[in-house]
Amino acid sequence: MKTIAIDAMGGENAPEAIVQAVLQAKAELKNTRFILFGDEEKITNLIGQDKERIAIVATTQVIKDEDEPVKAIRTMKDSSLVVAAQYVKQKKADALLSLGNTGSILACGIFIIGRIKGVARPGFMPTLPVKNSDDGFNMIDVGANAKSRPEYLLDWAKMAAYYAEKIRGIKNPKVALLNNGAESDKGDDLHQQAYELLRKSNLNFIGNIEGNELLDGKADVVATDGFTGNAVLKNIEGTSGVLIHLLKDSLLNNGPITKIGALMIKNALKGLISKFDVDKYGGAVLLGTDAPVVKTHGRSDKRAVYYTIKQIDKILSEKIIDQFRQEFNHKK
Amino acid sequence: MKTIAIDAMGGENAPEAIVQAVLQAKAELKNTRFILFGDEEKITNLIGQDKERIAIVATTQVIKDEDEPVKAIRTMKDSSLVVAAQYVKQKKADALLSLGNTGSILACGIFIIGRIKGVARPGFMPTLPVKNSDDGFNMIDVGANAKSRPEYLLDWAKMAAYYAEKIRGIKNPKVALLNNGAESDKGDDLHQQAYELLRKSNLNFIGNIEGNELLDGKADVVATDGFTGNAVLKNIEGTSGVLIHLLKDSLLNNGPITKIGALMIKNALKGLISKFDVDKYGGAVLLGTDAPVVKTHGRSDKRAVYYTIKQIDKILSEKIIDQFRQEFNHKK
Known part of the structure; x- marks a missing residue:
């Protein structure tokens, strides 16, 4: 079973478009679980009864586009993005998706999730x-x-x-x-x-x-x-x-x-x-981190988020990160 | 009297569009002379009888777009571009215009005409x-x-x-x-x-x-x-x-x-x-050289060349180079 951690609060159409995209993708991807991070009440109302392979993690903060990225991930420890990244770091999820502040997503990938050994710097x-x-x-x-x-x-x-x-x-x-x-x-x-x-x-x-x-x-x-x-x-x-x-x-x-x-x-x-x-x-991918980190545009609608989820699912199915570990781990 | 050195052989519509633009500009700019560098016979045929304030300098070579810029200006000493640049260097003209190979025009400006004292590097x-x-x-x-x-x-x-x-x-x-x-x-x-x-x-x-x-x-x-x-x-x-x-x-x-x-x-x-x-x-200007060097697009027609000549004429009238000398000469 693959697990995707999804920041449900980033972007202009959050959390509606994101939750709807998850429901659509879930119907198709039978071997994938979704963890949604954000406002528990709002997300629960949108999901309704359909809680199979979907979990919600309640968070209280949202990093905004105008926030300074590195400072935001250091100080907003209970933001949907940072908690989602922590789940990936702790192997409770296999990949991270967000529509939020690009700089903060990169900072989460680099400083929280971390790079693959042998890759000097992740690239976006x-x-x-x-x-x-x-x-x-x-x-x-x-x-x-x-x-x-x-x-x-x-x-x-x-x-x-x-x-x-x-x-x-x-x-x-x-x-x-x-x-x-x-x-x-x-x-x-x-x-x-x-x-x-x-x-x-x-x-x-x-x-x-x-x-x-x-x-x-x-x-x-x-x-x-x-x-x-x-x-x-x-x-x-x-x-x-x-x-x-x-x-x-x-x-x-x-x-x-x-x-x-x-x-x-x-x-x-x-x-x-x-x-x-x-x-x-589809989304832009941070390559070189220990798990796929994917950012899609802040104004993405349900359809764009749905395609990005399918893209992440494929990245996980193809075990790209394992391949990168094999390629780079022998270096220094 | 201002004098503009014009490479008549550069660009897709050379020398026709260039000569026609010179004739049009000349009628308007009564205080400006033009020296055309290139195929003497072709240029003479295009100019006809109207030789007031126009001179032709016969050259035998043309630098092409695919030529390696620095090598071209070193080896093609009788090219329309290099001879035109030499005229500017020797103060026989006040500015250089070409529609040719961008790299060669930059190289002529930097290596033949040279920079203003105090400007570390000319910029395009x-x-x-x-x-x-x-x-x-x-x-x-x-x-x-x-x-x-x-x-x-x-x-x-x-x-x-x-x-x-x-x-x-x-x-x-x-x-x-x-x-x-x-x-x-x-x-x-x-x-x-x-x-x-x-x-x-x-x-x-x-x-x-x-x-x-x-x-x-x-x-x-x-x-x-x-x-x-x-x-x-x-x-x-x-x-x-x-x-x-x-x-x-x-x-x-x-x-x-x-x-x-x-x-x-x-x-x-x-x-x-x-x-x-x-x-x-108008043309792109190399700023920081000892005389204005202007490149306009290779596919420029008569009208575009005419506007570029007017632009160069204004640069000379405003004595921009003198101003730059004053601004930068005291540096080192």
Whole structure:
């Protein structure tokens, strides 16, 4: 039996969307238990009679988006997130899911759950859209680490490639390094050295990729330092968000003919917007911790949470963490 | 009399678009001379009889996009770009314009024309779109430097703020630092130290900005290390390019009603696409060199080149380089 610890209080639609997603997932995943952390009364009312394979752990605090992450996990010991992470640490659950404050989720993963022996630093990895397919690509690290070293990038690439193969079903995934040019000598010392480590590894390393090529689908896995990865990930969200905002705006404010035209292209637009809806690609996973820690977007609805639960269930079924232990434990 | 050295052979529409833009600009800028470098016969045929304030310098080589930048400027001594840069170095021209290979243009600026005394490293600065106005913002450095130091970022911010004020007419421009969080202690050592330098400077420093906020128009100037800046600039181009591609694609491939709708929204779409057309915002300027070096997009048409010439003319009229000499010459 697998057990998923779920912070029921994080995100805009908590706890309703989260509890509903758990009920839907539970009906399908017969070999999985769920522990929900948060406001006992609210959660109990939402669950109703259906308590098979569901437990509730009452907590009294909620970490908010504006709270300083590390301070929050140190001081809010009875928050839904921290207590859920403690359950994972104590092996009372196998994985952690939250829709809350990204920094606090990372801090829980790194400081409470802890890393796999031999992995220098866990890396944070979303799946992002690519142009001409529904596959997407994995980028790691996107901000668990402000300071990176070449060997971190190698570890991240290895874990992300394994994830892409086992969870996303991509055979021999193509791995690239985000850099400022195509040639092997591009970049600063960090990226030149990371290039060498990746080239010598047994990964399917295809070389450097530049910022304009990420969404082209050239690579299935992109390794990057956490600082650049963070700027680029946020920039993908920002740029696509601004463009879609401006598009909607210009369709509404260009006279009646444009408005009628806008109605006629509505379905085509929906498809486009859904492609850039990061929720569609599931939660972002912290790789390298002793149990899967998955963060999904704060505005996720029931459907997005449901898919993320299925994603976590697959990560547990494929025993990815055991595989990482085997891969990395012999190191130092 | 100001003199602009123009590489007539760079870019997709060379030399036609470039020569036509020069002729148009010349009619307006009565106090400016133009020296065109490139294929003498082709350029002469395009210019016709109108040789007042226009000179041609015949060159035999053209640096291509795929050429390795530093090697190209060392070995292709009779290329239109290198000879144009030599003219600026020798004070036979006051500024350099090219549509060619970005890396080679940067290398010409740094190695041939050279930096202003007291500026540690020149920075490369485009003007980029923001959501709710036509103003845009300046980001520096976007890739002249793979390795950056905190004091470089301070120099770049100072020069970009001066540019934003004098050339773009923004009073007391708001300066921000691209970082991985809002708080002052965010980022690696480089960004923490750059934050302190900017905070203590006399710039209108508004603090950190994150990758998703760049196009919101919060800041008029964004200082960033050249590695991250390069990744983010290219990513803005890549993400907006993919979105516009997918938008066009979905309008054409969703049946006849969508196609008719697409015709009806055509004008609204044009406005949107033009907003993300970086050419509209003029060329990217290398700041910190001993003369203005401006690169405009390789696919620029006559109109884009014409605006870039006007931009360079204004940079020369405002005597920006003299100002930078005054600001930085006393340093070491």
